[in-house]
Amino acid sequence: MQVFYLLDIIGTMAFAMSGALTAMDKKLDPFGVFIIAFVTAVGGGTLRDTLIGRTPVGWMLDLNYVYCICTGFLLAVVFRKRLDALRKSLFLFDTIGLGVFTLIGLEKGINTGLHPIICIAIGTMTACFGGVIRDILCNEIPVIFRRQIYATICIFGGIVFFTLRQLRLEDDILYLVTSVVIIAIRLLAVKYRWSLAPLEK
Amino acid sequence: MQVFYLLDIIGTMAFAMSGALTAMDKKLDPFGVFIIAFVTAVGGGTLRDTLIGRTPVGWMLDLNYVYCICTGFLLAVVFRKRLDALRKSLFLFDTIGLGVFTLIGLEKGINTGLHPIICIAIGTMTACFGGVIRDILCNEIPVIFRRQIYATICIFGGIVFFTLRQLRLEDDILYLVTSVVIIAIRLLAVKYRWSLAPLEK
């Protein structure tokens, strides 16, 4: 599935750019910005691979991820004064990343022979934990715990995936529908500012 | 040892509740509260399994942990306004968790063929690092580094365990005595406010 691999690459680059932007807001030096970009892009997948025991972890075996992240980092640095204008495209790529990363996580979980509930957890982890590690390294409470429906969409996407899988759809259709669902809900969620209310005590 | 498994389940639930409470104090959204509950409950064991190479990590292979954590999370959310009244029972469960988790860590270390000193480190990690990860995700310096004897009790429990083991006691008695020692010292430590003084420079 070459399209899928291409989307993975686009998602990785978008995640690297979003990491670089956050790090530049924090006034880190270029090395710090690069590490945050790297970790945002591959952190979720790295955590997943480590916890299910697929080592060496993914990015160590395929240099394309490293090249992608370097490109994303350089783009973010070069265009850093103009990125507000690009924020919309960036958001779109980030959303594609969200959908694709969730699917990759689901797939790895299934290949490891884990229960659907665990697979959904792994998919969500793949898509969301790069951002969590980014926020921890920047000394913030992770944004996905406070605002925005984000992880919740991955969980919902995972449920859609396993429901459709019960219907024995072909893999291609299954992947397409799930990623479209995740991407569409994310776009709607941001447009209409859906969010989960904090639990008041 | 079914009693042991039952105590593990109770400890997991108690740790999930304590995580959920901390997260609600930080005004996280429900997803954030759930993740903090999850991580507090299984974080120590996950770190242990990852570092000794038992992958996929424990909670991925036994859904009972997931159900337990969901139950703990829901109980904490539903009774969040009345939890102060329940704080005593919660503290007791948390203390049971401390004892049981230390023992589980010691056991896994022994099964992996590691030196007693390393086993004690693993036991302490199992019992304490869920709370450490919880505090990091909530952007706090981990409470066990600042106040309360907590980890120190696990280390002491580990020493008791290996001392008794030298005497070739039966496993059942060994486990019982160690967990009772840990639980008793913890109760005394909180009652009499034992703590380690910070190292003044």
Next chain:
Amino acid sequence: MQVFYLLDIIGTMAFAMSGALTAMDKKLDPFGVFIIAFVTAVGGGTLRDTLIGRTPVGWMLDLNYVYCICTGFLLAVVFRKRLDALRKSLFLFDTIGLGVFTLIGLEKGINTGLHPIICIAIGTMTACFGGVIRDILCNEIPVIFRRQIYATICIFGGIVFFTLRQLRLEDDILYLVTSVVIIAIRLLAVKYRWSLAPLEK
């Protein structure tokens, strides 16, 4: 290479002392100080071993690391009021640690059969991520992301290593030259206050 092992031990002890100092500045209790010392010393190597799948991780299989860290911790605690006087020796040991840890990481990467670029990433991780984890546990943005050339030197050392390796130098010379390069640049960088400017937006 017994000299190398000895330098590893010195580096580990120096890293443990630097961790203990940071933790005492934060007024942690003795257990907290010990954990921060431990994590600073072995955190980078532990992350490396976990990500490449060499488990149980290094310090679990060789008690000398534990003894070293305990010694470093005790030295830091006992001499805590006089450490400013010792800061120069400590800095030298820390710099030796930087060079040796980078080399160990490069070596493990090569033994795992990874690409030179990934090996350099692993060497840098081994040398620098103990400090990153230390800063996260102390609730700070990691210092290596903000000030000082530190990681950049490891990356440069890695490039020197693979360039010389192309020339088929003997391993001993290769290791010696690389570590001398890293140590020398670090000393110069601190003497002349070289640093990377933050990326202004």
